[in-house]
Amino acid sequence: MNVILLSGGSGRRLWPLSNDIRSKQFIKIFKGADGSYESMVQRVYRQIRSVDPDASVTVATSKAQVSALYNQLGHEIGISVEPCRRDTFPAIALAAAYLTDVRGVDPEEAVVVCPVDPYVEDDYFKALKALGEQAAKGEADLILMGIEPTYPSEKYGYIIPEDGQAVSRVLMFREKPDQETALRYLRQNALWNGGVFACRLRYALQKAHEQIDFTDYRDLFGKYHTLEKISFDYAVAEKEKSLEVMRFAGQWKDLGTWNTLTEAMQEDTVGEAILNETCTNVHVLNELNVPVLAMGLHNVVISASPEGILVSDKQQSSYIKPYVDTIDRQIMFAEKSWGSFRVLDVEEESLTIKVTLNAGYRMNYHSHRNRDEIWVVISGTGYAITDGTTRRIHPGDQIVMKAGCRHTAIAESDLMMVEVQLGREISVHDKEKWALNQ
Amino acid sequence: MNVILLSGGSGRRLWPLSNDIRSKQFIKIFKGADGSYESMVQRVYRQIRSVDPDASVTVATSKAQVSALYNQLGHEIGISVEPCRRDTFPAIALAAAYLTDVRGVDPEEAVVVCPVDPYVEDDYFKALKALGEQAAKGEADLILMGIEPTYPSEKYGYIIPEDGQAVSRVLMFREKPDQETALRYLRQNALWNGGVFACRLRYALQKAHEQIDFTDYRDLFGKYHTLEKISFDYAVAEKEKSLEVMRFAGQWKDLGTWNTLTEAMQEDTVGEAILNETCTNVHVLNELNVPVLAMGLHNVVISASPEGILVSDKQQSSYIKPYVDTIDRQIMFAEKSWGSFRVLDVEEESLTIKVTLNAGYRMNYHSHRNRDEIWVVISGTGYAITDGTTRRIHPGDQIVMKAGCRHTAIAESDLMMVEVQLGREISVHDKEKWALNQ
Numbered sequence: 001m002n003v004i005l006l007s008g009g010s011g012r013r014l015w016p017l018s019n020d021i022r023s024k025q026f027i028k029i030f031k032g033a034d035g036s037y038e039s040m041v042q043r044v045y046r047q048i049r050s051v052d053p054d055a056s057v058t059v060a061t062s063k064a065q066v067s068a069l070y071n072q073l074g075h076e077i078g079i080s081v082e083p084c085r086r087d088t089f090p091a092i093a094l095a096a097a098y099l100t101d102v103r104g105v106d107p108e109e110a111v112v113v114c115p116v117d118p119y120v121e122d123d124y125f126k127a128l129k130a131l132g133e134q135a136a137k138g139e140a141d142l143i144l145m146g147i148e149p150t151y152p153s154e155k156y157g158y159i160i161p162e163d164g165q166a167v168s169r170v171l172m173f174r175e176k177p178d179q180e181t182a183l184r185y186l187r188q189n190a191l192w193n194g195g196v197f198a199c200r201l202r203y204a205l206q207k208a209h210e211q212i213d214f215t216d217y218r219d220l221f222g223k224y225h226t227l228e229k230i231s232f233d234y235a236v237a238e239k240e241k242s243l244e245v246m247r248f249a250g251q252w253k254d255l256g257t258w259n260t261l262t263e264a265m266q267e268d269t270v271g272e273a274i275l276n277e278t279c280t281n282v283h284v285l286n287e288l289n290v291p292v293l294a295m296g297l298h299n300v301v302i303s304a305s306p307e308g309i310l311v312s313d314k315q316q317s318s319y320i321k322p323y324v325d326t327i328d329r330q331i332m333f334a335e336k337s338w339g340s341f342r343v344l345d346v347e348e349e350s351l352t353i354k355v356t357l358n359a360g361y362r363m364n365y366h367s368h369r370n371r372d373e374i375w376v377v378i379s380g381t382g383y384a385i386t387d388g389t390t391r392r393i394h395p396g397d398q399i400v401m402k403a404g405c406r407h408t409a410i411a412e413s414d415l416m417m418v419e420v421q422l423g424r425e426i427s428v429h430d431k432e433k434w435a436l437n438q
Numbered sequence: 439m440n441v442i443l444l445s446g447g448s449g450r451r452l453w454p455l456s457n458d459i460r461s462k463q464f465i466k467i468f469k470g471a472d473g474s475y476e477s478m479v480q481r482v483y484r485q486i487r488s489v490d491p492d493a494s495v496t497v498a499t500s501k502a503q504v505s506a507l508y509n510q511l512g513h514e515i516g517i518s519v520e521p522c523r524r525d526t527f528p529a530i531a532l533a534a535a536y537l538t539d540v541r542g543v544d545p546e547e548a549v550v551v552c553p554v555d556p557y558v559e560d561d562y563f564k565a566l567k568a569l570g571e572q573a574a575k576g577e578a579d580l581i582l583m584g585i586e587p588t589y590p591s592e593k594y595g596y597i598i599p600e601d602g603q604a605v606s607r608v609l610m611f612r613e614k615p616d617q618e619t620a621l622r623y624l625r626q627n628a629l630w631n632g633g634v635f636a637c638r639l640r641y642a643l644q645k646a647h648e649q650i651d652f653t654d655y656r657d658l659f660g661k662y663h664t665l666e667k668i669s670f671d672y673a674v675a676e677k678e679k680s681l682e683v684m685r686f687a688g689q690w691k692d693l694g695t696w697n698t699l700t701e702a703m704q705e706d707t708v709g710e711a712i713l714n715e716t717c718t719n720v721h722v723l724n725e726l727n728v729p730v731l732a733m734g735l736h737n738v739v740i741s742a743s744p745e746g747i748l749v750s751d752k753q754q755s756s757y758i759k760p761y762v763d764t765i766d767r768q769i770m771f772a773e774k775s776w777g778s779f780r781v782l783d784v785e786e787e788s789l790t791i792k793v794t795l796n797a798g799y800r801m802n803y804h805s806h807r808n809r810d811e812i813w814v815v816i817s818g819t820g821y822a823i824t825d826g827t828t829r830r831i832h833p834g835d836q837i838v839m840k841a842g843c844r845h846t847a848i849a850e851s852d853l854m855m856v857e858v859q860l861g862r863e864i865s866v867h868d869k870e871k872w873a874l875n876q
Binding site: 015016274276278286288289290291292293294295296297300302304306307308309310311312313315316317319320323324326327332342344345346347348349350352354372374376378379395396398400416418420422 | 453454712714716724726727728729730731732733734735738740742744745746747748749750751753754755757758761762764765770782783784785786787788790792810812814816817833834836838854856858860
């Protein structure tokens with residue numbers, strides 16, 4: 001099975017656990033079989049692998065997510081990096097070109113496209129496989145997955161099938177209706193459109209070439225920023241005549257808000273938390289290393305991270321976005337391909353962070369114009385290179401880098417350092433990268 | 439006016455803002471006239487001074503509070519340091535001996551004794567002054583302040599006076615009654631016992647000598663740990679025949695729980711906080727440097743500090759203590775006479791803290807057996823002494839102290855340093871103090 005996972009944007013709706021550089025799909029909140037926590041994207045990837053160990057998975061996403069994806073999924077996945085965000089039609093076109101031109105996939109093979117963040121059970125992935133097999137048969141050019149509605153939701157688009165068969169032709173599409181209309185659709189065997197479909201790779205490429213003038217992957221990548229923002233549903237599915245829908249009746253949740261997310265949690269708390277016995281329907285997600293104590297609360301979600309603390313009635317939590325938009329802050333922590341960092345202290349003319357460099361990784365060789373930096377190694381071993389001079393480093397070592405000094409660190413074992421930045425204008429943009437001649 | 443302020447213990451009821459070394463009376467939550475925040479003890483001290491600029495104030499307290507008291511009130515106050523906690527009778531006996539033997543106060547002068555943490559207006563302090571003046575008259579040996587009840591509380595002890603006059607003889611004392619009994623007391627002109635009284639200093643000393651065998655302050659201080667824990671009410675007031683009560687009808691609040699404390703706050707929030715418009719009766723006290731966002735909550739207090747995060751229904755918050763007792767933690771921040779510290783990061787074999795040394799102060803000259811330390815100066819100037827060698831220090835300087843190295847820092851201007859501690863057994867008890875020969 002060839003799967004393209006569409007991995008979307010920043011997700012401020014799950015602040016403070018998601019931020020501008022960590023999207024919701026990377027938050028580790030689902031307890032895996034071995035007791036450790038996994039993220040939405042890890043859960044989905046594990047589920048795909050368990051249904052089809054040979055599945056070839058490609059994630060279509062922005063550059064900002066590449067590090068987190070490799071960190072969480074390993075290097076076996078393919079990543080189709082979008083130079084900028086352009087909605088699902090351009091993203092799928094680019095991923096299709098990537099699969100044929102970069103990964104060498106036969107255009108006659110079927111491909112299944114789905115979002116990276118549904119909360120589903122293994123039967124969903126069996127349905128994905130069946131969707132791909134249906135596409136391979138060639139009865140229709142495009143096969144959608146239709147999710148059997150559990151209530152007349154106003155949040156989803158609807159697919160109206162010709163009949164109630166497992167696979168049927170599509171009569172029409174309907175955008176988010178009001179509740180009364182939704183109820184009428186339900187009587188017509190209507191299905192939710194979860195943005196999941198399968199087709200032959202050749203079909204996706206053909207649709208891309210019909211609407212975009214490009215030769216190959218490289219060419220499409222180069223002109224990606226010029227493309228119109230348009231969804232695959234609008235650009236392709238809603239116009240397609242050779243179109244089928246396959247019903248899926250299993251559990252399917254869209255975990256876009258704290259309310260729906262906490263419903264999917266196996267336990268009331270993640271991280272250090274105490275709930276007294278008068279709490280009901282309270283969830284705590286605590287990424288800080290101090291305890292949360294909750295007393296006498298009902299239907300509340302508490303979420304704490306280095307970015308901030310949310311305490312919200314669960315229903316109200318759907319309205320979080322405008323409030324988070326007013327919080328304009330420094331990024332206080334981030335996962336990177338090479339490890340992670342966390343801001344420990346902010347003063348007027350200094351910034352103290354903790355840097356963790358994973359074993360075998362190195363930073364870019366770089367310098368800063370307007371700040372000095374000092375590293376104090378707190379665990380692990382490796383090398384520091386400053387202005388071309390290499391030295392081995394151990395816990396307790398200090399490395400001093402004046403403004404202008406080119407520097408990098410290389411982790412032999414997992415390397416943790418406290419980094420003190422000193423200067424009047426400390427900015428993430430003050431960074432020049434250099435080639436390292438070794 | 440001579441005032442003895444009784445400053446009590448740790449106050450886990452206001453966790454996470456109070457901890458084992460910062461008591462509730464030192465939390466800065468009351469907005470002063472100039473827009474800055476003051477603590478309970480600062481508020482009370484300012485109010486005493488405004489009613490009687492010449493008042494001589496002595497705080498009876500434990501050693502743990504001395505630094506915070508000098509920090510918050512300055513060095514004009516007297517402090518009677520209790521070697522250990524022994525309830526109010528021994529504390530008042532020691533403070534009375536301190537006033538005569540150390541401060542040279544004439545035993546014929548009146549002294550007013552009151553707790554350090556009531557939330558009151560200036561009229562309360564005028565009443566304290568009147569209480570002292572009544573004691574000076576000598577009509578009775580002991581004059582209690584009786585607070586006019588606002589409701590039949592089961593939380594307070596009651597004083598039943600002979601009549602409803604402003605000053606009257608006391609008929610009897612009654613411990614915390616049930617509500618029905620309290621209601622009956624109210625009809626008898628009964629008053630709450632707020633633990634406030636006045637007498638001549640000589641009287642307090644005499645009562646001390648009657649029950650404790652001691653010669654002077656030094657002697658009493660030396661045997662303090664052998665004394666019985668007993669309250670002044672029980673040891674003295676309830677047995678006294680020459681006893682009057684003076685009525686006080688103004689505002690008086692005992693701010694012992696989050697529920698009562700938040701009632702006294704002038705604003706809904708202290709620190710970075712956003713409440714959405716659907717919140718009602720929500721208070722946020724946030725000492726962290728990240729925002730708290732509260733949505734759709736009612737009758738809730740949120741309090742965040744480096745020690746932890748409390749989210750509680752206000753009524754429920756009275757039952758906090760057993761939950762806090764289960765949280766056995768490292769002290770994450772503290773105010774000291776010389777400045778403050780805050781834990782930034784805890785790893786298995788390292789601890790990173792931020793140390794702020796106030797201008798003109800120095801640390802003890804000390805060493806550690808089992809850990810190395812590294813300072814990185816982030817602001818201010820001063821001196822570092824390591825193994826007898828003095829050097830000037832500036833932002834960006836690193837000072838390395840291997841285990842066993844004797845060291846101190848002296849702040850010229852306010853001096854901030856990131857201190858990285860490295861070792862397998864990092865403990866606050868691993869500290870040896872040395873004499874510094876300069």
